[in-house]
Amino acid sequence: MTDEQKLVHFQERIDAGEKIEPKDWMPEAYRKTLLRQISQHAHSEVIGMQPEGNWVLRAPSLRAKKILLAKIQDEGGHGLYLYSAAETFGIDRSEMIEQLQTGKAKYSSVFNYPTLNWADIGAIGWLVDGAAIVNQTMLAKCSFGPYARAMVRICKEEGFHQRQGYEIMAKMMAGTNEQKAMAQDAMNRWWWPSLMMFGPHDSSSAHTSESMKWKIKVESNDSLRQRFVNRTVEQAHHIGLTVPDLNLTYNKETRNWNFGDINWDEFWTVVNGNGPCNHQRIAHHIKYHREGEWVREAAVAFGKKQQKQNSLN
Numbered sequence: 142m143t144d145e146q147k148l149v150h151f152q153e154r155i156d157a158g159e160k161i162e163p164k165d166w167m168p169e170a171y172r173k174t175l176l177r178q179i180s181q182h183a184h185s186e187v188i189g190m191q192p193e194g195n196w197v198l199r200a201p202s203l204r205a206k207k208i209l210l211a212k213i214q215d216e217g218g219h220g221l222y223l224y225s226a227a228e229t230f231g232i233d234r235s236e237m238i239e240q241l242q243t244g245k246a247k248y249s250s251v252f253n254y255p256t257l258n259w260a261d262i263g264a265i266g267w268l269v270d271g272a273a274i275v276n277q278t279m280l281a282k283c284s285f286g287p288y289a290r291a292m293v294r295i296c297k298e299e300g301f302h303q304r305q306g307y308e309i310m311a312k313m314m315a316g317t318n319e320q321k322a323m324a325q326d327a328m329n330r331w332w333w334p335s336l337m338m339f340g341p342h343d344s345s346s347a348h349t350s351e352s353m354k355w356k357i358k359v360e361s362n363d364s365l366r367q368r369f370v371n372r373t374v375e376q377a378h379h380i381g382l383t384v385p386d387l388n389l390t391y392n393k394e395t396r397n398w399n400f401g402d403i404n405w406d407e408f409w410t411v412v413n414g415n416g417p418c419n420h421q422r423i424a425h426h427i428k429y430h431r432e433g434e435w436v437r438e439a440a441v442a443f444g445k446k447q448q449k450q451n452s453l454n
């Protein structure tokens with residue numbers, strides 16, 4: 142087949158809802174945008190461990206500490222899962238790590254905000270993982286097989302992440318006035334960065350139209366954002382939290398919560414590396430990646446020894 146015919150056949154496969162596997166023919170632009178998105182998704186999972194890791198030693202109870210440790214461990218596993226999905230394109234993990242550490246690759250802007258107190262851990266679990274669930278349940282229908290399959294397992298664990306965050310917020314809103322104020326303050330600081338997780342509006346999104354043509358995305362940024370808002374506003378009201386948006390109104394016709402303008406200047410400032418914690422997050426990653434080199438070397442050496450042993454048996 143000519144490349145033209147291959148492209149037509151590829152689109153027919155996508156339109157028929159088939160999964161594209163790593164060894165299948167695919168347009169270079171399909172491979173490129175998926176590698177971009179999957180590697181940045183993996184970076185987000187790993188960097189996202191930092192703001193939460195900040196509170197493991199200061200968790201208010203052993204139960205809270207165990208739950209937070211389990212969540213952070215899950216996030217690391219999600220990152221490894223996604224790096225493996227990206228590696229099916231033939232890229233080496235060290236190259237993806239170099240792209241992250243040198244700023245060539247992005248990660249979700251939401252992780253560049255500080256975690257000031259325990260209520261932030263609740264807000265992150267409830268809002269950030271809640272937004273991730275809306276996005277990732279859509280990605281579980283992605284046309285690229287390894288990515289879609291990775292999402293199935295990740296979404297199961299995100300459910301626990303979101304619930305434990307909401308439990309923290311509910312407990313604090315049923316607590317002392319000081320705890321209520323802490324939870325509301327965390328809500329005020331994490332609400333808008335969580336809405337930014339869904340990306341720019343569809344009208345200004347660089348990738349959405351192509352990603353939807355190829356069913357990398359089966360729903361748009363704005364559609365997913367609206368679903369998250371509709372679900373989360375009700376949850377906030379249920380425990381007595383106020384959504385920090387004076388323009389929030391319920392539209393009986395559309396049954397949507399209409400919300401105010403997102404501060405896109407803030408969004409791009411943070412995405413472009415100038416948020417409150419961008420430099421700290423990357424410096425931390427570089428430091429501990431370097432310190433962990435001996436573990437990676439030992440694991441690779443052990444793997445080679447095992448392979449040699451197996452080949453002799």
Ligand code: 3HC
Pocket residue numbers: 177178181182183185186189216219247248249250251269270273276299337338339340341345346347348349352362412
């Ligand atoms: N933070 C940083 N960059 C963002 C962003 C955000 N919140 N939203 C969009 N961008 C970037 C895009 O990466 C793109 O830049 P690039 O071309 O250099 O990659 C640019 O802004 C234009 O955005 P588009 O909407 O056109 O880009 P996409 O079509 O890729 O959509 C996305 C953006 C919705 C984030 C999509 O990439 C996606 O669904 N990614 C996978 C999910 C993901 O990465 N989630 C991040 C959080 S992971 C998480 O929360 C884990 C949980 O367990 C805590």
